[in-house]
Amino acid sequence: MISQELFKLIDDAIEQRDSDHLISLTQDLHEADLGDIIEALSPRDRIDFLELLADDFDFTVLTELDDSLRLKIVEALPNKRVAEGISELDSDDAIVILADMEEEDQEEILAALPALDRIQLKRSLDYPEDSAGRLMQTEFIAVAPFWSVGQTIDYMRETQDLPDEFNQIFVIDPGHRLLGSVSLDTLLRSRRPTKISEIQHEERLFVEAGQDQEYVSRLFERYDLLSAAVLDEGERLVGVITIDDIVDVIHEEADEDIKRLGGVGDEEITDTVLETMRSRFIWLSVNLVTAILASSVIGLFDTTIQQMVALAVLMPIVASMGGNAATQTMTVAVRALAMQDLDSFNVLRVVSREVYVAVLNGFAFAIILGVVAWLWFSNYELGIVIGAALIVNLFFAGLAGILFPIGLQKVGIDPAIASSVFITTVTDVVGFFAFLGLAGWWFGLL
Amino acid sequence: MISQELFKLIDDAIEQRDSDHLISLTQDLHEADLGDIIEALSPRDRIDFLELLADDFDFTVLTELDDSLRLKIVEALPNKRVAEGISELDSDDAIVILADMEEEDQEEILAALPALDRIQLKRSLDYPEDSAGRLMQTEFIAVAPFWSVGQTIDYMRETQDLPDEFNQIFVIDPGHRLLGSVSLDTLLRSRRPTKISEIQHEERLFVEAGQDQEYVSRLFERYDLLSAAVLDEGERLVGVITIDDIVDVIHEEADEDIKRLGGVGDEEITDTVLETMRSRFIWLSVNLVTAILASSVIGLFDTTIQQMVALAVLMPIVASMGGNAATQTMTVAVRALAMQDLDSFNVLRVVSREVYVAVLNGFAFAIILGVVAWLWFSNYELGIVIGAALIVNLFFAGLAGILFPIGLQKVGIDPAIASSVFITTVTDVVGFFAFLGLAGWWFGLL
Known part of the structure; x- marks a missing residue:
């Protein structure tokens, strides 16, 4: 550096x-x-x-x-x-x-x-943006299956305009269709008279030029590929994608997830003040609308609060705990979806795990917060009410945190935009409603 | 699949x-x-x-x-x-x-x-966990500089126990110290009598076995490496790290950032209910403490709220806007720090950009929210107060969002744990204090 x-x-x-x-x-x-x-x-x-x-x-x-x-x-x-x-x-x-x-x-x-x-x-x-066709390099080495190892090596020695770095050569038929590949170390370890067809191995993993780069990067990671052939609609070999480009894609995708979860768009550290302001403004506007929505729930209970100000003091705790619990669940869900770790094999198990965790933590924190509220305001009934509201809110937080991302993915929207902004609306609304509603009913203040 | x-x-x-x-x-x-x-x-x-x-x-x-x-x-x-x-x-x-x-x-x-x-x-x-020594493969090919290309190729043909896949060979002296490397494509393109010393290129980028894997992965990404030599304390070649292991590291590190920002630990999708509950419990406990802290600020103004319930209805909006603005700034900062995009060259520019953005968005949303509050409660003074409080809170949100992560990094703590849990405490406390305090003073309700 x-x-x-x-x-x-x-x-x-x-x-x-x-x-x-x-x-x-x-x-x-x-x-x-x-x-x-x-x-x-x-x-x-x-x-x-x-x-x-x-x-x-x-x-x-x-x-x-x-x-x-x-x-x-x-x-x-x-x-x-x-x-x-x-x-x-x-x-x-x-x-x-x-x-x-x-x-x-x-x-x-x-x-x-x-x-x-x-x-x-x-x-x-x-090819569309973010497709394999955009990532690929059109410089590659392709030989016929009937060539010998010696012929291939001589060809590589003589050709000037070879790709900068490569670790495999491809085998094609006269119609440019992919027959297989030979890695350089195999080529090096084979004797000169050996036919390429004897050492080539069938290429089962290849990429279509129109496929999305995220799909391509999963393929590389999953199967530890160093490079992959890119085929066009006619199954002709048109390019090669190498791992160093994929490393950039992996970064970009992780970056995108992190930034979307944090409510910032495609921002970059070199952006100017105005560019940054504009990109953040949109998300903050969405948040303003959802925050007003949550506040209007409080507005429903204004007379209740007036009679018991302790409720105003305590209500943000219920909302905040729900928001954090939902963010935890959502983070795990969004990441698992992005990594394709959450699929039809385990979705039921994961959803039910999240609900169990939400309810168990709900009861645990209900007791703790209940005691705190009781001692703070010398009112054990207030403790019971806030504990019950917390259980309700953490249950909905868990449910929203897992079902929101899964649902968005199902309808083809990136689950990462189910960011805190949206998910905390649910926990704010449920939290305020459950706590103020329960308190109003319990203390007869509605 | x-x-x-x-x-x-x-x-x-x-x-x-x-x-x-x-x-x-x-x-x-x-x-x-x-x-x-x-x-x-x-x-x-x-x-x-x-x-x-x-x-x-x-x-x-x-x-x-x-x-x-x-x-x-x-x-x-x-x-x-x-x-x-x-x-x-x-x-x-x-x-x-x-x-x-x-x-x-x-x-x-x-x-x-x-x-x-x-x-x-x-x-x-x-070697310590997460170090290069743990990542490296101890199977590699190393030859002497006076060998010829032909000798090297014959050696590779005859040796059975070669690494599974490799893309470069190393050149070492009799004391096993690294002299350079030759990529397989260079080897293939060179004539058999050529001496290795003529085609080797000096290896300027290598890794020490004790170095952290995060550092190693940055090196791979930055310089588009496919593999790197690993040297021990005596500068002897002891292993090689290949890009496929680095791809996993890049993932792990991005995963860690995302999860820490979301307030979940080293959770995995295969964890059981109890394991999950335990890991989330800790973060929710931290959040409970900070939420109580924020609520105690509200407690200071209970008489003010009792006289003007509209304050209780509106106060979560001020806190929420601050929380989201801070999360945005923090997300960008944490990611830039992890990517080493935020350094002494641009830290002043980025910090001042964040403050400008915070103030500009503060004024923009102050006007919007001010008008909303005015119309909602038919009280233009309430609009002025909430607008002023929002400007104050967004300013602190921007400052905390950028300075928190940078400060944590400075003292050697992963900035990603400056997660919403901590940062929103600042914006809650400042938000409630600014809004309720200003309102109490303006309307004479303290």
């Missing part, structure tokens, strides 16, 4: 527009480190940095940046410069850079590329 | 203790699928399943299970059986199975293994 000193030197070199010094400072850095430097620079310096490095700037660095920042930078660059930059990249990296750009710019950049690159990139871009 | 029908057939075969049928049903399944089957079986059937498969059961399957379930199963098996099972595995998988067992059982199993395996496994187990 880069030091403050190095960053200072780089910043100074940009200031002085000292291109040579800048190149010597950055030439040994890994693209991930260069990405960090760009993120740490001021918006104006970022473009200067690219201009000063000129041809020495490797566009792979752009794939290391946050989406929104990358978009800003490529939009600030002339299209011709972008075309030159991405012509050096593997197709999957080129796609990352092109993907979010405006269609007009995309067309112009593609038009400036060599024909073969253009066709391959266009094909990838035609 | 497995079908309900297949599962039914397997379940029946276990019921009828039909070992041959069970073997034929399961022999083509991937270990990940077998793991799912074991998780879906009843506890008694799980052991029967292993006994019926006998030698046909591949212990790799156990590494696919949840930690607690795996431990239950290996503890139910005789130690001799476990020793036989793990002697077939790569060392990293063997460690996963041994790691959580009781020391006595570990010793007995290790004693039953061949000497070399025993020594290697013991060395791994001596």
Whole structure:
């Protein structure tokens, strides 16, 4: 990772527009480190940095940046410069850079590329966002089954334009249909005259280009894949997805879950104040509506509260305990759904477990909170009422916490957006209603 | 993924203790699928399943299970059986199975293994939990720099006990110190007489055996590594970590963050009711204490509320908006810290952004909520008071949401446990105090 000193030197070199010094400072850095430097620079310096490095700037660095920042930078660059930059990249990296750009710019950049690159990139871009077709690399090695190991190795020695790194080669028929694959270590360990067909192993795990990246990443994780063939609708081999792209997807998906659960959208740490404010505003608006709904339940009992202010003091505890219990259940459920650990085999067991846990904890905390309320207000009846309300609320919290996410998943909505905002509405409404309603009835204050 | 029908057939075969049928049903399944089957079986059937498969059961399957379930199963098996099972595995998988067992059982199993395996496994187990030494595989290929490509390839062809899959070989000196590495595709593309020293590239990225797995996984992600050498204190090469193990670590770490943010511990979907209840109980207890603290703030203003019940109706809205705003900020902060996206380069910018966002959203929602309160209770002064209280609370929410996680990280505590439970205490206390205090002062009801 880069030091403050190095960053200072780089910043100074940009200031002085000292291109040579800048190149010597950055030439040994890994693209991930260069990405960090760009993120740490001021918006104006970022473009200067690219201009000063000129041809020495490797566009792979752009794939290391946050989406929104990358978009800003490529939009600030002339299209011709972008075309030159991405012509050096593997197709999957080129796609990352092109993907979010405006269609007009995309067309112009593609038009400036060599024909073969253009066709391959266009094909990838035609697949939907977040699909396997977007993730795949169109550079791969494919040979015929009747080739020998020696022939294959010689072919690889002679071909210049091979993918940067690879760990398997594919075997295809004349119609480009996938027959199997050979891992490099198998190839290395086989004698030169051996036919590829003898060592190839049937590829049972492959990906269709239209499949969602989340599905693809589950496949990689589940079966510990290092790479997977991508087939088009005609079962022709069109690309390969490698584990390093999948690592990014796993991150993105976990990130998405965490952020949705926390009620923030696709926010990134490099976003500006206005972008951040806008994204949070939406969720806070939803929360305002649900909070007003919960408060209107309290409004129903205003005369009850007026006669017994202790209720106003205690009611947030009932709501808060329910909200937290529901959040716990929901967190486990959302994560299990995302990991495909919650399925038809265990859904009944998990739902009933959640209900049992809710009821058991409900009774345990009913006793504790009941005693606290009794001692606090010297009123044992208040203790009984708040205990009963807590049991009711924790029961509904458990039920909502597990059924909400499962239900959302069923109707095709990401269960992670069943975030605290929604789930706590249930526990607020039930909590206030149960506690104030029970108290009003018990003490005859309705 | 497995079908309900297949599962039914397997379940029946276990019921009828039909070992041959069970073997034929399961022999083509991937270990990940077998793991799912074991998780879906009843506890008694799980052991029967292993006994019926006998030698046909591949212990790799156990590494696919949840930690607690795996431990239950290996503890139910005789130690001799476990020793036989793990002697077939790569060392990293063997460690996963041994790691959580009781020391006595570990010793007995290790004693039953061949000497070399025993020594290697013991060395791994001596490294702390969650360290690189635990993750690494001790099977790898290392050659001398003066070897030729041809010699190396012949050596690999002749050696039987090679790691299952690998994508690079290492170059070492006579003292086992790491000199560099050669990727398999480079090896394949080089001519036989080439010296290894000519194609090796200096390994600048390696891992020390004692380093934490989270650090290792960041290194893999950041530099798109497929594998990394592991060195001991004497800089000797002792193992290799591969990306498939890192994928699991990335998952675990994301899982941990999500669960801690949601106020659940190391819970797993296979946990029993009692285990689940116990883990949730602790967090709910913490929440109970903080909720009582917040309520005692309300208690300070009981006479104020008695004179103006509208305050009791509206106060949860102020608290709830603050809680959600704080959760948003905290989610972004915790995630950025975990990803090492928040560092000394941008911490000031991010903190000030959060404060700006908090204040801007505070003013926006103050106007909205102010108007709502005014219309609801036909009292424009109430609107002014609640708007002012909301601005104060959102300001503190933003500040707490960003400073809490950063502070925890500084003192070495995982910021993810700055979960809603703690952060909402701040927003509840501030929210109730600001709103009720301001109202009491404005309306002269203190």
